[in-house]
Amino acid sequence: MLDIKAIRTHFPILQKTVNNNPLVYFDNGATTQKPLAVINAITEYYTKQNANIHRGVHALSREATELFEEARKTVAHFINAEESELIFTSGTTHSINLIANGLSFEKDSEILLTQLEHHSNILPWQLNAQKNNAKLKVVPIHEDGTLQLENLKNLVSKKTKVVSITHVSNTLGVINPIKEIISEIRKLNSNTLIVIDGAQSVPHLKIDVKDLDCDFFVFSGHKMYGPTGTGVLYVKKNVFNQLQLSASGGGTIKTVSFEKTEYVDGPLKFEPGTPNIEGVIALSAAVKYIDSIGIEKIAQYEHELLGYAQSKLAEIPEVEVYANHLNKAAVISFNVKNQHPFDVGTLLDKYGVAVRTGHHCTQPLMNYYNISGTIRASFAMYNTFEEIDVFILGLKKAIKMLS
Ligand SMILES: Cc1ncc(COP(=O)(O)O)c(C=O)c1O
Structure with missing residues (x-):
């Protein structure tokens, strides 16, 4: 049993009144409210550690780097991923764009989506399809919002390069049986890359990316009690080298010359520039908070x-x-x-x-x-x-x- 009374005291905004009535916040699918553990993590970081990460030798930079990389471990563990498989992004939309911009296909390839998808899991693929002369296909739904999975075998073919599918519909709340879907797709075409949009599932369901056997899993921090501007792109170890770079910059390299650049391996390659350090640290506070409940x-x-x-x-x-x-x-x-x-x-x-x-x-x-x-x-x-x-x-x- 949850102690809801105690939980509510962790979220200061719930004391607010709106139009002289106590706030009843039922817009959690858009973004959740933040517990003190998350709010305090941000304040604490700026009070005690603020420095840029990965490049400094001084104490503050080392401490900030340690917290940032600790956060990677915490968040990876939360979805049963390895820390080397976890890229921090600004949110689900950013994560899907990194995937869609990082994959290229031969002409007439197919990308399979569903009727349920959020625009953030349609538009990046539409751009990809335009660029690659690929075709978007769509799994239809039944009236009750469930997917017409009986159609899957007609929709996944040798040409299907990617299936990108939401775990939970943000509009209807319908939970897709993604484990079964992934296993079915693997049988139909073992080369198809499978992307799961977990924006609406991570806050509500236990996620185990190894058990699911997806290639990519993406979600946003702000929908799971964490700060805005944080997100995750999980990339299964053995598909990492299929994801090309679509953006680059400082912090991603081993050596640079005007002739040739050698990039680091792993997540840092996909995190150019100064990241949302306090956000990532506070996201790990959100994960610990969820775990504590x-x-x-x-x-x-x-x-x-x-x-x-x-x-x-x-x-x-x-x-x-x-x-x-x-x-x-x-x-x-x-x-x-x-x-x-x-x-x-x-x-x-x-x-x-x-x-x-x-x-x-x-x-x-x-x-x-x-x-x-x-x-x-x-x-x-x-x-x-x-x-x-x-x-x-x-x-x-x-x-x-x-x-
Ligand atoms: C299922 C789903 N996918 C993607 C997104 C986009 O998330 P964000 O705006 O955090 O990038 C949302 C946000 O509502 C969502 O619900």
């Missing part, structure tokens, strides 16, 4: 919140929930019949309830449902059943006012 316990509690909220929404006849089942992370997307999501979201804000409205950077998914947007409530470990009651009451009032 326990990801399995978090997942179980959030699942209870999901079940409660969906059962309450089911009592409101005007509400239509998309992917109305429980094989999901704690995300609910819904609409109120004949109302624009923005109007509902704006009224909920009057009661202090923060939800996200719009297309959630998943326009192809919106096109599938033939809608322009949804209202999305997404939960984190600090949310409560009482907050869901406030949300439901506010929603009922909003519906009354709008009709």
Whole structure:
């Protein structure tokens, strides 16, 4: 059992009032709030260690470097990767761009995505496809937001160079059975590179990249209680040499001359320039914080919140929930019949309830449902059943006012 009361004291922002109501923060899919452990890690770094890393011989630089590389170990361990497989980036979007810009294919190659993807897992591949004369293919979904996996064998061929797929849909919360999908793809084409967008799964599910057997796994720090501007690109050891450099600069080399440059091996090669040092250190504080609570316990509690909220929404006849089942992370997307999501979201804000409205950077998914947007409530470990009651009451009032 989680001690939610104690957990809430770790997040100072939860004391805030919005429009004279206690803040009910249900926009965790966009970004989570930050615990004191993370906020303090940033302050502490600037108070005690601030220096540039990897290049200095003085004490502060050595200490900062040590903290940064310690963070790499902590974060790698969190997803069961080796530290030599973990590149720090500014977020999921940056990580996917590094992959898509770092792979080139022969003409008529194919890149397989799904109908569920976030724009950040579509657009870099679209640019890649334009550059390489490759073709994008898409795994369709069923009405309940699950993938039409029965189609996989028709979609993966000898030409399929990459499959890039989200673990958890940011809009619907649907959890894709990626372990089974990866294993199926490996059978269909053992040379296909498999990229998993873990932006929405890492905060909610235990991740083990070795067990999954993916080639790349990417996520953002800010959606898992860490700071913005931090992210991770996991690259499986034996595919590292397939990823070409798409950006370069200081900190990545062994030797440079105008004629020839020799790069270092491993993650530093892909981290040019001064990185987000305090961010990475604070990201490792976020990982330690999650570990101190326990990801399995978090997942179980959030699942209870999901079940409660969906059962309450089911009592409101005007509400239509998309992917109305429980094989999901704690995300609910819904609409109120004949109302624009923005109007509902704006009224909920009057009661202090923060939800996200719009297309959630998943326009192809919106096109599938033939809608322009949804209202999305997404939960984190600090949310409560009482907050869901406030949300439901506010929603009922909003519906009354709008009709
Ligand atoms: C599934 C998914 N992929 C990618 C992204 C992009 O993440 P970021 O903006 O942190 O780069 C998001 C953000 O919402 C997401 O939910």
